[in-house]
Amino acid sequence: MNVLIYLIPIALFMGGIGLAAFIWSLKSGQYDDLEGAAWRILQDDDQPKP
Amino acid sequence: MTLPCCTLDGEYFQPFKLEGEDAARWISSAGPGLKRIEFLVPQANRPEAMAHIETDLGALGGVKSARVNLTGRRVAVVYEDGVIAPQALIDRLGFLGYMARPFDPRETGLTKDDRENARLLRALAVAGFAAGNVMLLSVSVWSGAEGATRDLFHWLSAMIALPAVAYAGRPFFYSAVNALRLGRVNMDVPISLGVLLASFMSLFETINGAEHAYFDASVTLLFFLLAGRYLDHLMRARARSAIAQLISLSAEGASVIEADGTRRYVPARELKAGMLVAVAAGDRLPADGLIREGTSDMDRSLLTGETAPETVKPGSLVHAGEMNVTAPITVEITAAGNDTFLSELVRLMASAEQGQSRYIRIADRLARFYSPAVHTLAAITLLGWLLLGHGWHDSIMAAIAVLIITCPCALGLAVPAVQVVASGRLFRSGVMIKDGAALEKLAGIDTVIFDKTGTLTKGEPALVSPLMVSTETLALAAGLAQASKHPLSRALVREVAKRGLQPVSVSDIAEHPGLGLSGQYMGEAIKLGNRAWCGMEESADDHGLLEFAFRRGAKVPVLFQFEDRLRPDAAETVAALRQMGLAVHLLSGDREAAVARVAQAVGIDTAVSRASPQAKLAYVDALSKAGRKVLMVGDGINDAPALAAGYTSMAPSSASDIGRTAAETVWMGESAAAVARAVRVGRRSQRIAKENFALAVGYNVFAVPLAMIGFVSPLVAAVAMSTSSIIVIANALRVGLGRTADAGSAKRDADTAPGTRALRDAA
Numbered sequence: 104m105n106v107l108i109y110l111i112p113i114a115l116f117m118g119g120i121g122l123a124a125f126i127w128s129l130k131s132g133q134y135d136d137l138e139g140a141a142w143r144i145l146q147d148d149d150q151p152k153p
Numbered sequence: 154m155t156l157p158c159c160t161l162d163g164e165y166f167q168p169f170k171l172e173g174e175d176a177a178r179w180i181s182s183a184g185p186g187l188k189r190i191e192f193l194v195p196q197a198n199r200p201e202a203m204a205h206i207e208t209d210l211g212a213l214g215g216v217k218s219a220r221v222n223l224t225g226r227r228v229a230v231v232y233e234d235g236v237i238a239p240q241a242l243i244d245r246l247g248f249l250g251y252m253a254r255p256f257d258p259r260e261t262g263l264t265k266d267d268r269e270n271a272r273l274l275r276a277l278a279v280a281g282f283a284a285g286n287v288m289l290l291s292v293s294v295w296s297g298a299e300g301a302t303r304d305l306f307h308w309l310s311a312m313i314a315l316p317a318v319a320y321a322g323r324p325f326f327y328s329a330v331n332a333l334r335l336g337r338v339n340m341d342v343p344i345s346l347g348v349l350l351a352s353f354m355s356l357f358e359t360i361n362g363a364e365h366a367y368f369d370a371s372v373t374l375l376f377f378l379l380a381g382r383y384l385d386h387l388m389r390a391r392a393r394s395a396i397a398q399l400i401s402l403s404a405e406g407a408s409v410i411e412a413d414g415t416r417r418y419v420p421a422r423e424l425k426a427g428m429l430v431a432v433a434a435g436d437r438l439p440a441d442g443l444i445r446e447g448t449s450d451m452d453r454s455l456l457t458g459e460t461a462p463e464t465v466k467p468g469s470l471v472h473a474g475e476m477n478v479t480a481p482i483t484v485e486i487t488a489a490g491n492d493t494f495l496s497e498l499v500r501l502m503a504s505a506e507q508g509q510s511r512y513i514r515i516a517d518r519l520a521r522f523y524s525p526a527v528h529t530l531a532a533i534t535l536l537g538w539l540l541l542g543h544g545w546h547d548s549i550m551a552a553i554a555v556l557i558i559t560c561p562c563a564l565g566l567a568v569p570a571v572q573v574v575a576s577g578r579l580f581r582s583g584v585m586i587k588d589g590a591a592l593e594k595l596a597g598i599d600t601v602i603f604d605k606t607g608t609l610t611k612g613e614p615a616l617v618s619p620l621m622v623s624t625e626t627l628a629l630a631a632g633l634a635q636a637s638k639h640p641l642s643r644a645l646v647r648e649v650a651k652r653g654l655q656p657v658s659v660s661d662i663a664e665h666p667g668l669g670l671s672g673q674y675m676g677e678a679i680k681l682g683n684r685a686w687c688g689m690e691e692s693a694d695d696h697g698l699l700e701f702a703f704r705r706g707a708k709v710p711v712l713f714q715f716e717d718r719l720r721p722d723a724a725e726t727v728a729a730l731r732q733m734g735l736a737v738h739l740l741s742g743d744r745e746a747a748v749a750r751v752a753q754a755v756g757i758d759t760a761v762s763r764a765s766p767q768a769k770l771a772y773v774d775a776l777s778k779a780g781r782k783v784l785m786v787g788d789g790i791n792d793a794p795a796l797a798a799g800y801t802s803m804a805p806s807s808a809s810d811i812g813r814t815a816a817e818t819v820w821m822g823e824s825a826a827a828v829a830r831a832v833r834v835g836r837r838s839q840r841i842a843k844e845n846f847a848l849a850v851g852y853n854v855f856a857v858p859l860a861m862i863g864f865v866s867p868l869v870a871a872v873a874m875s876t877s878s879i880i881v882i883a884n885a886l887r888v889g890l891g892r893t894a895d896a897g898s899a900k901r902d903a904d905t906a907p908g909t910r911a912l913r914d915a916a
Contacts, residue, residue, distance in 0.1 A: 107302075107305070114286070114289075115309075115313070118282055118285070119282075121282070122278060122279065125278045126275055126278060129274055129275060130271075134271075134274070135222060135225075135267075136222040136223055137224060138223045138224045139203060139221060139222055139223030139224060142203060142223065143203070145200070146200075146203075
């Protein structure tokens with residue numbers, strides 16, 4: 104069972120990264136306009152701005 | 154102040170002028186030399202609009218970035234200070250066909266909602282993270298981990314769960330403490346108690362190396378409950394922001410004439426008594442005042458429910474909210490801000506609201522006896538175990554197990570889950586409910602009172618007679634009517650457009666306030682206006698119809714008659730409401746004949762006419778005193794006090810600002826069917842909420858005895874609590890499965906109303 108000593112911190116660390124990433128995305132306003140984001144992906148904006 | 158009427162199509166909206174020191178409050182800094190401004194753009198509700206606006210504004214010189222928020226229908230622009238002016242951005246948006254107005258999130262309280270939203274979402278994320286990890290460890294324990302491994306897992310669970318509970322449980326703890334301080338009990342009290350006790354007892358057991366720890370129960374509970382609360386909040390915020398957008402469009406001002414004759418734009422709240430204001434034809438009055446110059450007609454329908462405009466001349470008293478129809482006038486303000494007729498009504502409203510007893514939501518009513526019952530049971534368990542000769546430790550553990558198992562997870566979800574589904578369904582069909590209490594109250598009503606003008610009717614007259622009229626006459630009359638903003642003139646023009654005709658162009662058109670229009674066509678004088686103006690004798694019988702006479706040269710005059718058309722489905726709605734066992738009344742400020750016609754057309758027996766705002770308020774109050782629960786449906790400024798006094802209230806989105814603010818529910822679109830639909834969904838959701846309560850209480854009846862005899866291990870608790878929550882949520886989803894007929898009419902409304910389409914897209 105000694106392998107748990109590595110596995111549990113690794114699991115928690117990875118879960119923690121996920122949580123931190125979520126809170127970062129929330130703070131940077133990525134959930135402000137869910138509907139706009141859904142449409143944005145369909146836009147042809149690959150031409151560079153004039 | 155311009156009260157927008159009827160449409161989001163921009164008919165009454167004027168381009169916003171960004172002037173004076175006022176401009177500074179919209180603009181914020183966005184780095185060296187850069188400024189940021191946000192606009193509210195109601196028409197930016199489609200993906201095409203997003204691309205359109207972003208590319209076009211982005212290509213303007215000086216614009217760093219333009220980003221559309223489709224959900225909030227806002228555009229945020231970052232631009233170089235001094236290179237481009239914010240006004241140019243508004244003008245450009247106007248040129249592209251979008252009404253834009255600077256947006257200050259503070260004024261509508263939207264940021265408060267957003268912040269609350271983010272806080273709940275963060276708490277939900279933390280609770281979810283903790284629940285997942287703790288459950289993983291708990292499953293290992295349940296699968297047979299023993300001794301040192303079990304202790305390690307318990308300690309790890311404690312390390313994850315305790316900070317998570319401290320963070321994610323705050324919304325419940327605060328609310329529970331607040332309730333207790335006021336000497337009340339709400340659902341959050343047993344929730345907080347259960348979660349905290351489970352955590353501390355588990356910590357104690359962990360320290361002692363015991364077998365059972367309930368960390369998983371406390372964090373999963375929080376996760377479920379936060380999910381419910383987040384959804385509840387999201388639905389209310391969505392409806393509120395939709396209503397706030399409608400309202401914030403109308404914060405306007407007036408053109409003030411200075412002593413030296415120059416004109417200056419002043420926001421409505423800065424108007425003072427004594428100022429001279431120029432009011433163009435088609436504008437609404439920003440304040441009460443006396444007419445100094447000009448003769449015109451005033452459309453008072455929003456204030457009085459009267460459909461026929463009234464003639465006013467110098468010396469006449471006019472009120473804020475009235476629309477100037479015929480000719481430009483100059484008004485000396487006698488009262489502004491706090492002294493207007495409007496604010497008198499606001500005071501009436503406030504007193505009406507105070508008179509109402511606070512509505513206690515069904516969940517809180519249940520909490521009143523639920524908490525004492527649960528705590529008594531826990532006390533009985535403790536005493537019972539002690540009397541049977543068990544030690545203090547075991548007895549306390551059993552009592553705490555009772556509190557954990559009765560922690561009202563399912564009960565906490567029972568109502569929000571139903572209301573989220575119900576209001577989501579109503580929202581999609583264009584009915585916006587401000588909060589869950591309104592939905593509950595809709596289920597409880599026994600009387601519906603309708604206002605007439607603008608509520609049962611469309612609030613705009615339409616030509617009803619003569620049906621047989623030569624197209625030439627009609628086109629000629631419309632040629633004259635084109636020049637006027639009188640409601641009847643506009644009705645004529647609409648009719649001609651509907652028949653696919655072109656108005657004939659008429660020369661030398663002049664508008665004579667209080668009389669009508671005159672013009673020249675092929676050498677003949679033509680006239681459109683009241684009977685006397687066109688040389689027709691007055692008739693004594695009043696059918697409640699509005700009239701315009703038309704005369705060409707020396708020919709016999711033609712009489713056009715107009716009627717304020719009923720909203721689609723008005724009669725069906727009244728019939729449907731009656732079928733539900735509700736009494737339906739009609740309460741209007743309009744003339745007897747007009748009210749009687751409408752009452753007969755929709756099938757209402759009890760109709761009151763010529764009711765002042767005070768009389769309307771008194772009528773609703775009298776019914777409430779007699780024990781009736783009144784749903785007041787109205788749109789006008791004059792309905793606002795009655796709306797506030799009703800048990801609950803609805804207003805169409807075409808209503809006055811004050812009406813929309815006073816009403817607890819606002820519906821979009823033309824059809825009146827929304828009223829019956831809201832009541833139906835309210836009743837259905839109330840029924841399902843009660844079923845949910847029964848399910849949740851049934852679960853307790855089953856689980857509490859088990860806990861009292863000490864059979865509830867953490868595994869049993871986890872399974873029982875999750876199962877009951879899932880059953881309750883699954884039952885709530887049934888609200889969404891309505892009858893197809895209902896869905897059909899909802900869809901039809903939604904399709905006929907541009908605003909609804911926009912809102913549905915936003916949903």
